[in-house]
Amino acid sequence: MTAALARWSLKRRLAIRLLIVLTVGVLGPSVVMVGAALWAINSMDDRALQDQAGDIVRNLDITASPPVLRLPAALADSYATSGDSYLYVVLDAAGDILATSSPAAEILAHVADDMSPGVFFLVTRPAGGSPWYAYMTTAGPYFVAVAQGGLHDDTLSDSVMRDLVSFSLVTALPLLAVTLLVTFWTLNRAFRQIERVAGEVRAITPGGAEAHLSSEGLPSEIAPLVAAVNDALFRLGRAYEVEKRFTTDAAHELRTPVAVLTARIDTLPPGATRDSLSADAARLSRLVSQMLDVARLDAAPLPMNEHVDLVAIVREAVAALAPLALRDRRTMEMRAPDGPVIVEGHEGALRLAVTNLVENAMLHTPHGTPIDVEVTPQPAIRVLDRGPGVAEAERASIFERFQRSPSATSSGTGLGLAIVAEIAARHGAQAAVTERPGGGAAFEIRWPDAD
Amino acid sequence: MRLLLVEDERELAGLLKAGLKAAGFAVDHVATAADAEAALISGSYDIAVLDLRLPDGDGLDLLRRRRAAGLTLPVLILTARDSLSDRVKGLEQGGDDYVLKPFHIDEVVARLRALLRRPNQALGVNIVIGNLGLNTMDLRVMVADDPLTLSRRELGLLELFMRRAGRVLTKEVIEQALYGFNEELESNAVEVLVHRLRRKLAGAGATPTIHTLRGIGYLMDDMP
Known part of the structure; x- marks a missing residue:
């Protein structure tokens, strides 16, 4: 063929x-x-x-x-x-x-x-x-x-011929029409079931480990394909479960000693030693968290099927960090449209990305300087600071893992912005940093224009 | 205050127990879900601290089971942060508080005290921040030793701030807490109310301040 x-x-x-x-x-x-x-x-x-x-x-x-x-x-x-x-x-x-x-x-x-x-x-x-x-x-x-x-x-044989041919056509055409109709009807019914299964396949999200296609009503010729897909889904689901259990176990095993360390430092008498040990433990804790975030992002694709209101999750993330900003004598302001700004994606991941951007600004700009956050209908999320900014040569590499600006303080992990870039990419958006007019850095997660 | 500590990590449990005892709690420690369930059934605790990951089961399952059986005591959950899952969010919405590991003991103590001040407790409690005090039963406000008179709405707002001191209250949270469902609301009603309360507190010489985070919300703390 x-x-x-x-x-x-x-x-x-x-x-x-x-x-x-x-x-x-x-x-x-x-x-x-x-x-x-x-x-x-x-x-x-x-x-x-x-x-x-x-x-x-x-x-x-x-x-x-x-x-x-x-x-x-x-x-x-x-x-x-x-x-x-x-x-x-x-x-x-x-x-x-x-x-x-x-x-x-x-x-x-x-x-x-x-x-x-x-x-x-x-x-x-x-x-x-x-x-x-x-x-x-x-x-x-x-x-x-x-x-x-x-x-x-x-003339007699001609007319006999004509009669027979027209008789043949009169019987053949309806027969042909009925045969095609019955064939198409049968195929359409079978294809509707296949279309339904295709719909089930489309609805499978990366996290849907228990996904299973039903073979009900399918022609027996297609059933083996569906069974094979179900087998594959089962194997993928089991692999996903193993990865997930590993990161969950790792999270517990890594955080417990840090928790013990933090609690033990709290029993020390107040003073400079306790403060610096406490800062070290906090950095270690942040590193562990971000390593786990990276591992989890690498382990499996995120289900991206939630309708997420960027205004709501950015406000939530910023509100959670605001007390730390106030402790550092900063002002924080958020500008956003009155209504929601909806994107399709993973709410937890987007909240983590915003948290990392704001934490990045708090780690790399002097205490007392303001941090502003914007959500625009673009959609875009911007975190604006009045710190030293990011040199043009570093603006691309700063989003790579463990690529820290030479001017960065020792408190960063080199992972926060890489996580932001990864989550942005998973959402079809892009993370970038530019110079903020009037001084400072403008970090941005921007979705492409909706045209 | 009798406190049940459910934590299987021996060292962490020891440090927590010492810190909580120092803060005035009478602490009983168990290390398994089975022991925790038995202790909760005995029912003589005021509050519980629950680690979610236990050698013989999931803390959240245990809690759900006991809640279904009528357990009412406040429970503070200890959890390893899982940024990418909505589990933490679920806890947040569930009404009980949670603390992420690793944590500072001070933070755990502060959260426990806040939980014990919840209005479902029959006795009125005094909430004190700096030189500002509020009795949640008779709604009397004291600045140092002088009483301060506030309107009904101002009192409601002050209680909200003092219960969640050090944490941000968004405008939506305040609107939902203070205004009825069908109430017509000026768009700047919350701002006006916060402004009035802030002026009255400052006028009376209260040390806690209400910070405005534009576009985010408000926060009360008592930082020098």
Whole structure:
């Protein structure tokens, strides 16, 4: 099968093949029937001529010399009134005419001279028109030739042909139509089930480990495919579960010692040592959290099927960090449209991205400087600071893992912005940093224009 | 105050127990879900601290089971932060508070005290922040030793701020807490109310201040 044919739809393939099968199946027998009919017509003509000749022979008295033809009145009348449609002639061995139906029969006699008894032959009419069909037989030492014409000619077989062809079409066309309708109806019903399964497949989210396609109502030819897909889904789901359990276990195992460390530092007497140990523990804690975030993002694709209001989640994330900002004597402000700004995606991931951007600003700008957050209908999220900004050469690499600005303080992990970039990319958005007019950095997660 | 501590990490439990005892709680410690369930059924605690990950089961399942059986005592949940899941959010909406690991003991104590001040407690409690005090039963407000008179709405707002001191209250939260469902609301009603309360507190010499975070919300704290 050629590649082009292979790409044709099942319906198109079936339609063309059924058309061929039905054409051959309906028209083929018709052709045979026409042939048979024509043969039957011919043999009818032959028998009629033999009968006609028999009548003449029966009524020919060959005991007399010369023989005498005594036709019954009705038969003689038929010949007389046939307008030369029926002819006969009786000849002797020398070819001399002994009896004839009409003067026109002389041509018959002339042609019959060259024929042997028992054959059928055609005699051309001198006046034109379709020829006579003729036959010669013997009666004792004499010869009897008969002919008839103008009745069972080609027009008859033509009309028989036409009738048969139109009859074939009359039966074939509805048959073809019904066959195609039944075929398409059957296929459509089967395809509706396939379409339903396709819908189930489309609805599978990355986290949907327990996804399972139902094979109910499917044609048995498709069922093995669905079963195979279900097997694959099951294996993927199990692999996803293993990854998830690993990161959950890792989270617990890594955080517990940090929690013990933090709690133990809290039992120390207040002072510079406790403060610096506390800061170290906080940085370690942040590193552990962000390593786990990275691991979780790498382990499995996020389900991205939530309608997330950016205004709400940014306000939530900023509100959670605001007490820390106030402790550092900062002002914080958020500008957003009155209504919601909805994007399709993963709420927890987007909240984490905003949290990381604000934490990044708090870590890398001096205490007392303001941090502003904007949500625009673009949609876009912007975190604006009044810190030293990001040098142009570092603006791309700053979003890579462990690529920290040389000017950055020691408190960063080098992972926060990489997580932001990863989450933005998962949402079809882009993370970038530019210079803020009037000084400082403008970090942004921007969705493409909605056109 | 009798407190049930459910934590399977021996060292962390020891440090927590010491810190909570120092803060005035009578602490009973158990390390498994089964022991925790038995202790909760005995029913003689005022509050519980529950680690979600226990060797013989999930803390959240245990809590759900006990809640369904009528457990009412406040529960503070200890959880390892899972930024990408909505589990933490679920807890947040569930009414009980949670603390992320790792945590400072001070933070745990502060959250426990806040939980014990919840209005479902039959006895009125005094909430004190700096030189500002509020009795949640008779709604008397004291600045240092002087009473301060506030309107009904101002009192409601002050209680909201003092119960969630150090945390941001968004405008939506304040609107939902102070105004009826069908009440016609001027768009700046909350701002006007906060402004009036802030002026009255300052006028009376209260040390806690209400910070405005434009576009985000308000926060009360008592930082020098």
